[in-house]
Each structure stands twice: as C-alpha cells, then as structure tokens.
Amino acid sequence: MTPPQETVYRLHNLDCADCAKKFENMVKKIPGVVNAQVYFSSAKLKVVGNVGIQALREVGSFENIEVFPEGTSEGLKHDSGSRFDRVAAVASGAALLIGWMIHLVGFPWENLFFLAAIVIGGFKTFRKGFNNAFKLHFDMSVLMSVAVLGAVLIGEWTEGATVAFLFAVSGLLESYTADKARHSLRTLMDMTPKVATLIEKTGEREIPIDEVQVDDEVLVKPGERIPIDGIVLEGHTDVNQAPITGESVPVSKGIGSEVFAGTINQTGAIKVRVTKENSESTLAKIIQLVDEAQNKKVTVQSFIDRFSYYYTPVVIALAALIILIPPLFFGQVWHEWIYRGLALLVVACPCALVITTPVVIVSAIANAAKNGVLIKGGIHLERLGEVNVAAFDKTGTLTKGLPYVYRVVTYQGNSDDVLTLAGSVERFSEHPLGDAILREAKRRNLKTKPVRNFLALPGKGAHGEVNGDVIKVGNKMMFPQSLPTRVQNDLMRQEEEGNTVVMVGKDNDIFGLIVLTDEIRKESLSVIRSLKKMGIKRTVMLTGDSPAAAGAIAQKIGVDTVLAGMLPQEKVTKIQKLKNSRSVVMMVGDGINDAPALAAADVSIAMGVAGTDAALEAADIALMADDLGKLPFAVELSRQSIKVIKQNIGFALGIKVLALLAVFPGWLTLWVAIMADMGANVLVTLNGMRLVRYKRRLPEKMPEVACTCSST
Ligand code: ADP
Ligand code: MG
Numbered sequence: 001m002t003p004p005q006e007t008v009y010r011l012h013n014l015d016c017a018d019c020a021k022k023f024e025n026m027v028k029k030i031p032g033v034v035n036a037q038v039y040f041s042s043a044k045l046k047v048v049g050n051v052g053i054q055a056l057r058e059v060g061s062f063e064n065i066e067v068f069p070e071g072t073s074e075g076l077k078h079d080s081g082s083r084f085d086r087v088a089a090v091a092s093g094a095a096l097l098i099g100w101m102i103h104l105v106g107f108p109w110e111n112l113f114f115l116a117a118i119v120i121g122g123f124k125t126f127r128k129g130f131n132n133a134f135k136l137h138f139d140m141s142v143l144m145s146v147a148v149l150g151a152v153l154i155g156e157w158t159e160g161a162t163v164a165f166l167f168a169v170s171g172l173l174e175s176y177t178a179d180k181a182r183h184s185l186r187t188l189m190d191m192t193p194k195v196a197t198l199i200e201k202t203g204e205r206e207i208p209i210d211e212v213q214v215d216d217e218v219l220v221k222p223g224e225r226i227p228i229d230g231i232v233l234e235g236h237t238d239v240n241q242a243p244i245t246g247e248s249v250p251v252s253k254g255i256g257s258e259v260f261a262g263t264i265n266q267t268g269a270i271k272v273r274v275t276k277e278n279s280e281s282t283l284a285k286i287i288q289l290v291d292e293a294q295n296k297k298v299t300v301q302s303f304i305d306r307f308s309y310y311y312t313p314v315v316i317a318l319a320a321l322i323i324l325i326p327p328l329f330f331g332q333v334w335h336e337w338i339y340r341g342l343a344l345l346v347v348a349c350p351c352a353l354v355i356t357t358p359v360v361i362v363s364a365i366a367n368a369a370k371n372g373v374l375i376k377g378g379i380h381l382e383r384l385g386e387v388n389v390a391a392f393d394k395t396g397t398l399t400k401g402l403p404y405v406y407r408v409v410t411y412q413g414n415s416d417d418v419l420t421l422a423g424s425v426e427r428f429s430e431h432p433l434g435d436a437i438l439r440e441a442k443r444r445n446l447k448t449k450p451v452r453n454f455l456a457l458p459g460k461g462a463h464g465e466v467n468g469d470v471i472k473v474g475n476k477m478m479f480p481q482s483l484p485t486r487v488q489n490d491l492m493r494q495e496e497e498g499n500t501v502v503m504v505g506k507d508n509d510i511f512g513l514i515v516l517t518d519e520i521r522k523e524s525l526s527v528i529r530s531l532k533k534m535g536i537k538r539t540v541m542l543t544g545d546s547p548a549a550a551g552a553i554a555q556k557i558g559v560d561t562v563l564a565g566m567l568p569q570e571k572v573t574k575i576q577k578l579k580n581s582r583s584v585v586m587m588v589g590d591g592i593n594d595a596p597a598l599a600a601a602d603v604s605i606a607m608g609v610a611g612t613d614a615a616l617e618a619a620d621i622a623l624m625a626d627d628l629g630k631l632p633f634a635v636e637l638s639r640q641s642i643k644v645i646k647q648n649i650g651f652a653l654g655i656k657v658l659a660l661l662a663v664f665p666g667w668l669t670l671w672v673a674i675m676a677d678m679g680a681n682v683l684v685t686l687n688g689m690r691l692v693r694y695k696r697r698l699p700e701k702m703p704e705v706a707c708t709c710s711s712t
Pocket of ligand 1: 393394395426429430431433434456457458459460461462473474475500501502542543544545546566567568
C-alpha cells in the first residue's frame with residue numbers, strides 16, 4: 001500500500017464557515033482519507049490520504065463547492081459561481097417586480113412571473129435543499145425550500161417569490177462579505193513575488209519562485225520586492241519590512257544582513273544568497289499560521305456549536321406544532337397557521353450566530369498580522385484580551401539584549417588579563433553576556449587562549465580549563481563561598497546602577513569584575529504605563545540577573561514586582577504560581593532561552609522573531625519586529641474583538657427571540673422573517689469587519705528618562 005500523501009486543493013464557492021466545517025467532516029469520512037482540514041480564510045483544503053479529486057468533488061457538490069488542484073491556473077481563476085449568482089438575483093428581482101406591477105393593474109398571469117422569480121432566484125437553494133433533505137440534513141437550504149414551496153401551496157405567490165429573491169440576495173451578500181474578510185489574508189499572499197532573478201555564470205535569468213533553491217544567488221533591484229529569505233552578499237540598500245514587521249520605517253541592509261521575502265527593496269541593488277525555499281520563508285510561515293489560526297476556536301464557539309445543534313430542530317418542531325395544533329384543536333383557519341409555521345421555519349437558521357465569530361477572528365488576526373503581530377489562534381486572541389498579569393523577561397525584552405562591557409574592575413592582574421581569561425571561556429558560550437565579553441576582548445586585540453572542558457551553567461555562568469586552571473565566569477552562584485568585602489562592595493555599587501556584573505576567577509579567588517550594561521528599550525516605559533492604564537493589575541519582571549541590577553531597571557520603567565536571581569526552571573514555577581483563578585498571565589520573552597517559562601503562561605508572547613523559526617513556533621503570539629510597542633495594540637485589539645463577538649451574539653440572539661415572539665400574534669410575515677435574518681447576517685458581519693480597520697493608537701510621547709541608565 002502506498003503511504004498516505006498530503007495534497008492541497010483550492011476551493012471555490014466556499015461561502016460560509018459553517019459549510020467549510022461540514023465539508024471538512026464529509027471529506028474525513030471518504031474511504032482512504034486519514035485526515036482533512038479546510039482553511040476557510042484562504043479557501044484551501046489539505047487532505048492526508050489516498051483519494052482522488054473526483055471523490056472530493058462529489059462531496060463538495062452538496063454546497064456547490066468546487067475543488068481544484070493547488071497551483072494550477074484553473075485553481076487560481078476567479079470564482080465562476082458568483083457571476084451566475086448575480087445574474088440570478090437580478091433576474092429574479094425583475095420578475096418579481098413585473099409580477100407586482102401586473103398585480104397592481106389587475107392583469108391576469110401575475111403568478112407566472114412570480115413563478116419565474118421563484119425558480120430563478122431559488123434554483124441553487126432548491127437543488128441543495130433537495131439533496132440535503134434526502135440526507136436528512138436540515139440546513140438553511142432545506143428550510144428555505146420548504147418555506148417557499150409551502151407559500152406557493154397555500155397560494156401565497158407574492159410571498160414565496162419575495163422570499164426566493166431575498167434569499168438569493170442574501171446569498172450574494174454572504175459570499176461578498178466572506179470574500180472581504182478573506183481578502184485581508186489574500187493581500188498577505190499577494191506579497192510573495194512570483195519570480196526571482198537568478199544569477200548564473202552565464203548571466204541573469206528570471207525563474208518561477210518555487211524553483212529557487214537554497215544557496216542560489218538572486219539579484220534584487222531597487223523598487224522590487226525581495227523574492228525570498230536570504231543573506232545579502234553584495235550591495236547595500238534600505239528595505240521596507242512592513243509586510244513582515246508592520247513597521248514601514250526603512251531598515252538599512254548591508255553585506256551579511258538578513259532579508260525577508262515580501263519586503264520591499266527601496267534604494268540599492270543587492271545580491272542575495274537564498275537561505276530558505278519559498279515554501280519555508282518567513283512570509284509563508286506567517287500566512288500558514290494565520291490561516292491555521294481559525295482552527296483554534298474561542299470558547300464561545302463551542303457554546304454556539306452546542307446551541308445550534310439543538311436550536312434548529314427545536315424550532316422546526318415548534319413550526320410543526322404551530323401549523324397543526326391551532327387548526328386541529330381550536331378550530332382555527334389552516335391557511336393562517338400554516339403561514340405562521342412557514343415564517344417560523346425561516347428563522348430556524350442560526351446563521352448570524354454561526355458566522356459572527358469566525359468573521360471577527362479572521363478580521364482581527366489579519367489586521368494584527370498586517371501590523372506585525374502574529375496571533376496563532378482565536379483562543380489566544382481571547383486569552384490575550386483577558387490578561388491581567390503581565391510578566392516580562394528582562395534581558396532582550398525590556399532591555400535591548402545587546403549588552404556591552406562598560407568597565408572592568410581588577411583585583412589580580414590588569415583588565416586585559418581578566419578579559420583574556422573571560423573571553424577565552426566565553427568563546428564557546430552562546431549567551432549574550434559571553435558575546436559582549438568576547439567582543440570587548442577582540443576590540444582590545446587580546447588573543448584568547450585554548451580552552452578545554454567548557455561547560456555552560458544556565459542562569460549562573462560558564463567555566464572551562466585555561467592552562468590547566470578551571471576558570472569560572474559568572475554570578476555569585478559560581479562562587480559559593482563568601483566573597484571578600486571589597487568585592488562585595490564593588491559588586492553592590494555597580495549592580496545598584498542597573499548594571500550586570502560578571503565575576504572572573506579560579507576556585508574562590510576573584511581576579512576581577514566585568515561590568516556590563518544593557519540599554520533599556522526606549523518603549524519599555526510607555527508600554528508598562530499603557531498596560532497599567534488598560535487595567536492590567538500587575539506587571540512582573542523575571543530575570544536571572546542580580547536583585548540589585550534588576551531592581552534598578554524595574555524602578556526606571558515602573559514594573560511592580562521583580563523576581564531576580566532566577567534559574568530558568570524557577571521562572572517556570574513562578575509563572576505557575578502567578579496563575580490562579582483570578583489571574584490570567586501573559587509572559588513576554590525572546591522565545592529562545594525563555595521557551596519553558598513561555599509555555600507555562602496562559603498566553604505566551606515572543607518578540608523580534610522574524611527569522612527565528614524556533615521562537616515563532618514556541619509562542620502563542622509573536623511580535624515580528626523587535627518592538628515591544630506593539631503589545632498594547634495587541635491587547636486592545638483582542639479586547640475589542642471579544643467585545644464585538646459578544647455584541648454580535650447578543651444581537652443575533654435578540655433578533656431570533658423577537659422573531660419567535662412575533663410569530664404568535666401573526667406579525668411575522670415571511671418576508672419580514674427573511675429580512676430579519678438577512679439583516680442580522682449583514683450587520684454582524686459588518687460589525688466584525690470593523691476589526692480589519694481597527695487602528696493602533698499612537699504611543700504616548702514619553703520623556704526620555706528610560707534611556708539614561710545606559711550612560712551611567
Ligand atoms: P536573563 O533572565 O536576564 O535572561 P540568564 O538566565 O540568561 O538571564 O542569566 C542569568 C545570569 O547568569 C546573568 O545575569 C549572569 O550573571 C549569569 N550568566 C549566565 N550565563 C553566563 C555567561 N555565559 N557568562 C557570564 N555570566 C553568565
Ligand atoms: Mg534571557
């Protein structure tokens with residue numbers, strides 16, 4: 001047997017999130033299919049298993065969903081169905097109008113035009129309804145077909161025709177709005193160039209983007225979009241990275257800089273060595289993650305799913321009772337109560353209720369993505385809106401994470417000796433402090449010595465053998481015995497200024513202190529303030545650095561609680577402790593060495609992740625740019641989304657209740673029922689789509705105090 005394959009298809013006429021789910025479930029039931037997933041916003045189907053396209057097409061036919069192989073021109077062309085739908089709606093409306101006019105002047109044959117309006121406007125619905133009724137699947141199309149047919153049978157031609165026409169219009173509106181919501185994602189996809197200019201020995205040649213391979217060299221001229229992720233080999237330029245980071249301020253790039261697919265090369269021509277294939281690019285990852293985001297549902301959705309499961313059958317049963325009981329037991333007129341029952345059928349669909357949440361989520365997530373905030377699921381969006389405790393990693397998150405050596409204090413030998421020893425050990429470390437020490441040693445042209453048995457101790461430091469001595473570089477935990485008073489005093493003084501101090505020594509002998517400083521990000525202060533203003537009740541800073549250094553920084557930026565001297569594992573337990581019934585905790589970090597603490601939080605946020613796939617994968621929400629300033633925007637957007645979802649659900653439920661109540665006194669005519677339904681759909685969708693345009697308020701201007709600490 002052949003192993004199951006993964007195939008991606010493009011879908012047309014995928015108009016509602018509800019049908020997407022239904023289609024997915026039906027595909028899963030096809031023999032040979034191991035798993036299937038429908039991506040509503042990008043209109044794609046991913047199938048794992050051995051199944052032919054014909055089987056998928058058959059399953060799709062129930063909702064007029066068309067299936068095309070991904071990547072073919074056939075699959076890319078615009079929906080063919082929508083033109084037909086428009087013509088049908090217009091023709092049906094015209095027939096309805098003529099029917100009315102004939103009725104007014106008292107001419108015969110009016111019903112002929114009403115019949116035409118019904119057949120033209122309702123054709124698709126009837127076909128679908130007929131199919132579904134046979135499968136005992138009572139969805140909107142079945143209800144509508146019964147309502148129209150019923151109206152005709154009791155002689156209400158005008159009503160039947162109006163319902164058919166309005167339903168055709170509502171179908172159009174629905175596919176239009178679904179398309180709009182989807183559009184925001186499509187703009188992301190359109191940012192990937194289709195071709196790249198490959199540089200070969202024989203010259204330059206344009207090739208399709210999917211044929212570009214790792215280590216190929218491509219040429220990017222000014223004004224062009226960079227086609228692929230890579231490293232600049234030659235030239236320098238300014239690049240607008242807004243498609244990835246949401247920041248349109250150009251970033252300057254020179255030899256060795258990383259560039260991303262989809263970003264715009266502005267000023268110079270550059271030669272780029274490709275580091276990732278097209279399907280692996282950062283932009284491709286963003287698109288994929290945004291697309292998958294809708295599958296992580298928000299909690300209200302499961303409520304709605306359960307509600308709809310019972311609602312429709314209950315209302316159908318109610319309609320049956322309304323039709324039967326008054327005429328049978330209370331001598332009422334049949335015609336009257338059949339009509340009321342039919343009207344009730346029209347409101348039996350929980351449509352507005354079902355479509356609202358996905359529209360809101362897709363709109364909000366697409367908006368966030370455009371602003372460089374990648375939210376990887378509705379559930380994370382929801383959680384982020386509820387956050388009331390914000391925990392931050394210090395290094396690289398609240399500070400720039402690019403420490404530099406600012407002073408060396410010596411007790412044995414001179415500062416060059418201390419830096420040589422420390423630099424030799426740190427050559428093998430991957431810690432930013434190690435990098436900084438090595439950089440300083442290089443700057444002073446010091447020659448590092450060979451090192452044996454290097455060992456990094458996370459949260460503490462590192463050691464290694466230099467000339468037979470075990471040299472230790474790190475904090476107090478590396479030097480367990482009590483330190484000489486002089487060292488203790490120096491240490492204290494430096495740390496109280498917010499500096500990080502690394503001790504260098506052997507056994508318990510301290511040769512010297514390397515004082516490093518890491519600039520506070522300029523936006524840290526305003527971000528903490530904005531969060532507090534938004535009602536986040538507690539801000540926490542977690543760090544492996546010393547309490548004195550951490551405290552000094554926390555005070556400058558206004559963080560409430562400092563948890564210092566923490567080993568990575570202790571950060572995890574602290575986060576778990578912060579979480580309780582009243583607290584929803586978000587953890588913000590760089591996503592690489594903070595991964596465990598991030599995973600322990602209710603919502604994890606990694607920042608500056610463009611280019612680092614591990615960080616992108618580790619977090620629930622990723623800030624693509626190295627800019628903490630996007631955080632308040634993300635929280636606000638999330639809160640707004642939850643508010644809109646609640647508004648919409650309240651509104652949709654309210655309309656249904658009103659409609660149900662209006663049935664009994666006979667106020668609910670068929671066309672009022674369908675107008676109410678259509679109106680509710682359109683209103684909740686428009687309300688949800690507001691989030692596409694939801695703007696980030698500009699950060700307040702802050703005094704520059706936050707930066708001064710670096711120059712101490
Ligand atoms: P943070 O929580 O700020 O990211 P880490 O847990 O990475 O900090 O490190 C905590 C502390 O451990 C540092 O402040 C430093 O004192 C010490 N340390 C860790 N690794 C090293 C190293 N390679 N060289 C020197 N000191 C180190
Ligand atoms: Mg760290």
